[in-house]
Amino acid sequence: MQFPNLPVDxxxxxxxxxxxxxxxxxxxxxxxxxxxxxxxxxxxxKETGEISVVFCSxxxxxxxxxxxxxxDYYTDIITFQYTEGVVHGDIFISSxxxxxxxxxxxVSFQHELSRVLAHGVLHLAGYADKTPEAQLLMRAKExxxxxxxxxx
Numbered sequence: 001m002q003f004p005n006l007p008v009d010x011x012x013x014x015x016x017x018x019x020x021x022x023x024x025x026x027x028x029x030x031x032x033x034x035x036x037x038x039x040x041x042x043x044x045x046k047e048t049g050e051i052s053v054v055f056c057s058x059x060x061x062x063x064x065x066x067x068x069x070x071x072d073y074y075t076d077i078i079t080f081q082y083t084e085g086v087v088h089g090d091i092f093i094s095s096x097x098x099x100x101x102x103x104x105x106x107v108s109f110q111h112e113l114s115r116v117l118a119h120g121v122l123h124l125a126g127y128a129d130k131t132p133e134a135q136l137l138m139r140a141k142e143x144x145x146x147x148x149x150x151x152x
Contacts, residue, residue: 014048016033016050016052017051019055020055022060037051037118039148040118041121044087047086049082049089051121054090054092057094057096058094061093062075064092075094076116077119078092079124080092087125093113093117098112098113098116111146114149115142118141119142122141122142
């Protein structure tokens with residue numbers, strides 16, 4: 001597997017780009033999702049750079065996990081932050097895992113995908129989820145931002 005050569009810019013323009021590696025699906029309203037993702041960064045009082053979101057399969061993301069993090073397991077999301085203090089980086093999301101998690105939790109694919117997108121932006125904003133306390137904070141923030149999206 002070859003890691004995608006996504007551009008890394010030292011002075012990124014704010015924005016969100018979506019890429020698809022070995023999966024396809026359509027968003028109901030991509031412009032709304034992009035505006036919402038950028039609003040998360042603003043509300044977290046972070047400067048925003050370029051955010052690249054790569055949607056892929058379980059196997060593709062597992063290979064990214066092995067090659068770049070030396071973790072041999074499936075996950076729903078991996079985030080690579082490029083500029084400390086700036087929401088600027090790559091978010092890799094397994095649409096297979098999102099679909100499975102949506103079914104397990106009894107929510108729509110779109111809802112779970114939105115949760116994972118918020119999770120990725122929060123990671124780029126500097127939030128971690130390695131401890132139970134950090135996981136609780138991350139989940140509370142995800143829910144807060146999901147409520148905003150649902151109200152839009």
